[in-house]
Amino acid sequence: MGKARQQPDRVKQVLAKVRTDGLAPTFQAVFDKLDQPLPLGYCNVGTVMQVGSGVSGFNPGDRVVSNGKHAEVVAVPVNLCAAIPGNVSDEHAAFAVLGAIALQGIRLIKPTLGEAVVVIGLGLVGIMTVQLLRAHGCRVLGLDFDRSKLELARLLGAEVIDLSAEADPVVVAQTFSRGRGVDGVIIAASTKSDEPVHQAAQMCRKRGRIVLVGVSGLKLARADFYEKELTFQVSCSYGPGRYDSNYEEKGQDYPVGFVRWTEQRNFEAVLDMIAEGRLDVSPLISHRYDLADAQKAYDLIAGTEPSLGIVLKYPSEDQQPFASLARRSVSVSSVPAAADRISIGVIGAGSYATAVLIPAFAATGARLATVASNAGVSGLHAARKFGFESTTTDTATLLEDAAISAIVIATRHNSHADLVCRALDAGKHVFVEKPLALTLDEITEIEAARQRSLDRGFFPIIMVGFNRRFAPQIVKMKNLLAGTAAKAFVMTVNAGAIPPNHWIFDREVGGGRVIGEACHFVDLLHYLAESPIVRRSANYGESEDVLSIQLAFGNGSIGTIHYLANGSKSFPKERLEVFAAGKVLQLDNFRSLHGYGWQGFSRMKLWRQDKGQKGCAAAFVGAVKRGTGSPIDWNDLLEVSRTTIELAGREINQ
Numbered sequence: 001m002g003k004a005r006q007q008p009d010r011v012k013q014v015l016a017k018v019r020t021d022g023l024a025p026t027f028q029a030v031f032d033k034l035d036q037p038l039p040l041g042y043c044n045v046g047t048v049m050q051v052g053s054g055v056s057g058f059n060p061g062d063r064v065v066s067n068g069k070h071a072e073v074v075a076v077p078v079n080l081c082a083a084i085p086g087n088v089s090d091e092h093a094a095f096a097v098l099g100a101i102a103l104q105g106i107r108l109i110k111p112t113l114g115e116a117v118v119v120i121g122l123g124l125v126g127i128m129t130v131q132l133l134r135a136h137g138c139r140v141l142g143l144d145f146d147r148s149k150l151e152l153a154r155l156l157g158a159e160v161i162d163l164s165a166e167a168d169p170v171v172v173a174q175t176f177s178r179g180r181g182v183d184g185v186i187i188a189a190s191t192k193s194d195e196p197v198h199q200a201a202q203m204c205r206k207r208g209r210i211v212l213v214g215v216s217g218l219k220l221a222r223a224d225f226y227e228k229e230l231t232f233q234v235s236c237s238y239g240p241g242r243y244d245s246n247y248e249e250k251g252q253d254y255p256v257g258f259v260r261w262t263e264q265r266n267f268e269a270v271l272d273m274i275a276e277g278r279l280d281v282s283p284l285i286s287h288r289y290d291l292a293d294a295q296k297a298y299d300l301i302a303g304t305e306p307s308l309g310i311v312l313k314y315p316s317e318d319q320q321p322f323a324s325l326a327r328r329s330v331s332v333s334s335v336p337a338a339a340d341r342i343s344i345g346v347i348g349a350g351s352y353a354t355a356v357l358i359p360a361f362a363a364t365g366a367r368l369a370t371v372a373s374n375a376g377v378s379g380l381h382a383a384r385k386f387g388f389e390s391t392t393t394d395t396a397t398l399l400e401d402a403a404i405s406a407i408v409i410a411t412r413h414n415s416h417a418d419l420v421c422r423a424l425d426a427g428k429h430v431f432v433e434k435p436l437a438l439t440l441d442e443i444t445e446i447e448a449a450r451q452r453s454l455d456r457g458f459f460p461i462i463m464v465g466f467n468r469r470f471a472p473q474i475v476k477m478k479n480l481l482a483g484t485a486a487k488a489f490v491m492t493v494n495a496g497a498i499p500p501n502h503w504i505f506d507r508e509v510g511g512g513r514v515i516g517e518a519c520h521f522v523d524l525l526h527y528l529a530e531s532p533i534v535r536r537s538a539n540y541g542e543s544e545d546v547l548s549i550q551l552a553f554g555n556g557s558i559g560t561i562h563y564l565a566n567g568s569k570s571f572p573k574e575r576l577e578v579f580a581a582g583k584v585l586q587l588d589n590f591r592s593l594h595g596y597g598w599q600g601f602s603r604m605k606l607w608r609q610d611k612g613q614k615g616c617a618a619a620f621v622g623a624v625k626r627g628t629g630s631p632i633d634w635n636d637l638l639e640v641s642r643t644t645i646e647l648a649g650r651e652i653n654q
Helices: 002-006 008-021 023-035 096-109 124-135 147-155 169-176 195-203 222-226 263-275 291-302 351-362 376-386 395-400 413-425 440-455 472-481 513-529 613-626 634-649
Strands: 044-047 063-066 081-083 116-120 139-144 159-162 182-187 204-212 231-234 285-290 309-313 329-331 343-347 367-372 390-392 406-409 429-432 462-464 488-494 533-540 546-553 558-564 574-580 583-588 592-596 603-605
Touching (some): 002 008, 008 023, 023 351, 063 096, 081 263, 096 124, 096 182, 096 204, 096 263, 116 124, 116 169, 139 169, 159 169, 195 204, 285 291, 329 376, 351 367, 351 376, 351 406, 351 613, 367 395, 376 390, 390 395, 406 413, 406 613, 429 613, 440 634, 462 613, 462 634, 472 583, 472 592, 472 603, 488 513, 513 546, 513 558, 513 634, 533 634
Parallel strands (some): 116 139, 116 182, 204 231, 285 309, 343 406, 406 429, 429 462, 488 558
Antiparallel strands (some): 044 063, 329 390, 533 546, 546 558, 583 592, 592 603
16 A cells, blocks of 8 residues: 555556456456565675676676675676775675766766855765766865764765755855755656755856756746746756666677677776775764674664664685575475376576466466576565575576476467477476567577477477467367358557567567457457468558458468557457457457357356466477377467568568
8 A cells, every 4th residue: 555655647547457357356466566576776796706798897806896686696787887906895885876876967967176066955965966066176065964974074064054954055065065055956856745855956156057966856937947948957867878778688888989888887987986086985884784694684774773884794715615506496385295196397587487377377277387587686575475496597407307207388488389399308398488480590490409309209288378269268269160260350459558668579588469459359360260360461550560461261261360459558459350240259368258149158257367377388288298189289380480480571461
């Protein structure tokens, strides 16, 4: 309820989802989201254990600062870490990331020697902002309610105003600026009040600059800014590159001649300032805790005792050798599993896997052996929640486990084909969440891996998570349509917009929404038509996720899939209409099925939405137990996969 009060917009989204999907699935989705653990922290110092292929400038044994989480071992992109100068201690270097936040705010305000700048809020970022402004040659006035922080800022060279006293900060700032108004204001406070921005505008001279580094109310008064022609800007974290996946995740640096200061180069600049003694972080450390006592640190922050910079100390190499840190698997349950149960390994422990796939497979009664993930936190959480025997960050270990007979793949799309091939070569049955692959070449590689299995006498069951065909209403539709040759399908998918920088739009990672999601509906129509696809085309609208797909089948059936990301969330997400032999079937969002003109059938309504996830998992586990009879024909999987890849590539439109 506390989270709901803080996020009223999210509450509106939840209510809209209740109207379209029903109460039970909506609340399940909310609690699944709240249940996901969030790795804490983003200021780390450590020693390099390994470097990835193509990484230059770092070597094992180097001391580095990074924005890694609070953990003994972290994996960080190359552009989000920096080498630590030899004369900077680990404790002091740990402040570099926070210092970069302060530095980026200063870079935006563009101070010059001798200017008068006000810093509102003297927490960790505010105190470092004071010091860095002083290093720029600025005169600094600091504002806060905390007398201890005010005294620290004063000792570090700032003049200060106690906001808990009756002094008017605007009047004091006017005096501080020799009657001209200050040149700039950096707001490093965290408050819902609009007062910091209003006061900042009143303090500034004509054409002064205001930069928000912290959090503040943003009800701006036009008169405050209009008459003085003030500029206002919000600073984004560590600097250029932040939230750019090409820079942060793929390591594509910005050319220094065009972007002088990036996240990484800001880290380096702060470390240089510490090394030269112009940024003193020693007085910022108020508490120190061993990692084993980290809970006490969080209790301190949540309590009333004053604190500033809290340093978590990790075990030394003598206390925890690298060899123990390199251990990538953890045993979670020691309860022996029944010998007659199918043993399953799951690769991927993201939100969809933990909210949908893993619960579906747990419901089958299969033995959940191992869950693998890139992030140890998500894998361990999934293992504890669903009863896996172990968790690992080493996928090879899972694939090599002879006791595991089937693999469930729930990773990002670009890894699917490779993992399918590796699982087949390891002699495992495979369930892969859609899509099967991103390219036609990957399809060819999977066919080759399957053939290698057949050649050595292993007949693998390969299944893609096309769950819609297993939904109860689709089973009913299939029975009603039996014996009907030519059918006409109209599938409307109100897909909803997602941010353009989402990984699914990355052609190399997600492949786009046609391959990633529209494949569901190509498979569904193909399944109900009971005939090969003989013609296909697509007409795209304003974007790649606004399109209409046309399918023609060998038995005369036709289908249209309207996949639309430009609709309202208040409209149901999925609707299927089938016209055949003078009759009509209409399925609304997998909750209600209506029949028109059908003798003995008019309506089928479920109390909660069911898109067939559990039925899909049960069909796969049942096939693995039998050892024969894949729930989805192999040639059908290939046909649907090839069709969606071609539609996404738009080759057929050219």
